[in-house]
Amino acid sequence: MRHRKHNHQLGVKSAHRISLIANLSCALIENGRIKTTLAKARALRPAIEKLITLAKKAHLAEDVAQKLHYRRLAIARIRDKKAVKKLFDELVEQFANRNGGYTRIYKLAIPRLGDAADMALIEFVEES
Template sequence: MRHNKRKHKLGVSGPHRSAMMGNLATALITHGRIETTLSKARALRPFIEKIITLAKKAEKANDAARKLHYRRLAISRVRDKKAVAKLFDELVTEFTERNGGYTRIYKLGQRIGDAAEMALIEFVDGNDEGYNPKPKKKAAKKATKKAAKKAAKKATKKVAEEAPAEEAPAEEAPATEEAPAEEKKDA
């Protein structure tokens, strides 16, 4: 039984898994969002959040030795100095007000070749509205057709209801409207 064993193993050995997580974290830090399998995205989420927490601790630290210590801890996990520098210098300011939940995962469906569940993992910004996929064309067309039909029915009902009521005053209205128009021309 796997009681109290929460690590995502991903079917690989320990060193392979740590290298894979480091590479995925590097790609996520560099690009802001990556597309990967759902299981790898779920394994990457706690990994990258711990590294972001290290960056936040380094930002709050007063002495240079403590900042360097947190940076080295992050480098030991990510193994890319440029990505860690970008995280510690640029990206950490986006997460200072946020207590966890730095990433978001979207399911994208199955991959064509092997039917693996794909996902998009990205950083969450303070002003971020999220990933807005393009609406499916069929659903959008159906919605617009239904809305057009409803509008047409309402318009025909209104015209049918208003037409008999307007016919009688319509004959009187042109005579009264023509008189003021003639007065304006004379003036």
């Protein structure tokens, strides 16, 4: 039984799901906001928050080996060095004073045309 086993399965196999979350994470880091289904946005949120927390830990670490370790953990998760570079160099400074809640999900009013899936816009919260 799967009682109290909460994770977003998204109706696909685990390898497909891991790749999907990695690709969505890269797209969100590179573009700042993406339009996707509500279920995928809700599955993406914890993954991207953990990546930003890794980047913040690397930003605060004083040991060079520790910084490299956190960067390699992020590369293992999303497998795109350009996105990791942007995350660790640019986005980490944007969220330096924020303790979580780095993303925002907006539900869009119009469902997807082909299958009427609920659509959502996920974006980074801007610090003002």
